[in-house]
Amino acid sequence: QVQLQESGPGLVRPSETLSLTCTVSGDSVNSYFWSWIRQPPGKGLEWIGYIAYSGSTKYNPSLNSRVTISVDTSKNQFSLKLGSVTAADTAVYYCARYLVRVGLHAFDIWGQGTMVTVSS
Amino acid sequence: DIQMTQSPSSLSASVGDRVTVTCRASQTITNFLNWYQQKPGKAPNLLIYTAANLQSGVPSRFSGSGSGTNFTLTISSLQSEDFATYYCQQSYITPHTFGQGTKLEI
Numbered sequence: 757q758v759q760l761q762e763s764g765p766g767l768v769r770p771s772e773t774l775s776l777t778c779t780v781s782g783d784s785v786n787s788y789f790w791s792w793i794r795q796p797p798g799k800g801l802e803w804i805g806y807i808a809y810s811g812s813t814k815y816n817p818s819l820n821s822r823v824t825i826s827v828d829t830s831k832n833q834f835s836l837k838l839g840s841v842t843a844a845d846t847a848v849y850y851c852a853r854y855l856v857r858v859g860l861h862a863f864d865i866w867g868q869g870t871m872v873t874v875s876s
Numbered sequence: 877d878i879q880m881t882q883s884p885s886s887l888s889a890s891v892g893d894r895v896t897v898t899c900r901a902s903q904t905i906t907n908f909l910n911w912y913q914q915k916p917g918k919a920p921n922l923l924i925y926t927a928a929n930l931q932s933g934v935p936s937r938f939s940g941s942g943s944g945t946n947f948t949l950t951i952s953s954l955q956s957e958d959f960a961t962y963y964c965q966q967s968y969i970t971p972h973t974f975g976q977g978t979k980l981e982i
Contacts, residue, residue, distance in 0.1 A: 800963065800974055800975070800976045800977050801920065801963060801965070801974040801977075802974070803970075803971055803972040803973065803974070814970050816970075816971040817877075817971060818971070850919055850920075852919075859926050859929070860925050860926060860929070861908055861910075861925075861926070861967035862910040862922055862925040862926075862931075862965075862967060863910070863912075863920070863922060863965070864922050864925075864931070866919035866920060866921070867919065868918075868919055869919050
């Protein structure tokens, strides 16, 4: 059974870089696409970006200049870095598997989420 | 970006009711439309993929339909565990975008 678990600091200072890691168990990061999605308190879901099994990345243009997603195959993890954060980046951050098959393109497995607060 | 608009934003219903949530895309997404259920404090859970396909393990009272720009999620007979927030999401093109959510309340 595939499981994802986010980890990282729960508090980040304004203007600094938010760094999160997602540990994948039951599957290999060398397969599929691996995404980050966030949800501000009381609000909806925003796709941040993904990294493919090939190592290629795709980011939301609204965050493009501040986002980096990378993968560490030796640890079976993928990571998110979001620079120059402000209070608007306060959210629950989810990692998720984006499954791509014939007739299926969806986020089928999610981590439990981790709350990140941007505050001094 | 493709804008996804759900209606209604909230809905009051009772156990046993038949409920329909609609989702409209700002441009055609063919059938690349997914539905998720989210309960408070939990991650979203995939219910329906590619507009009409039931994800494994999801009860058959959930169904989806539509294509192009208009889609619906139907719950045929509400159960107590179905009270949650529902999101549509398009996977036709990046950036992947979600609807604003429909909160289903008693």
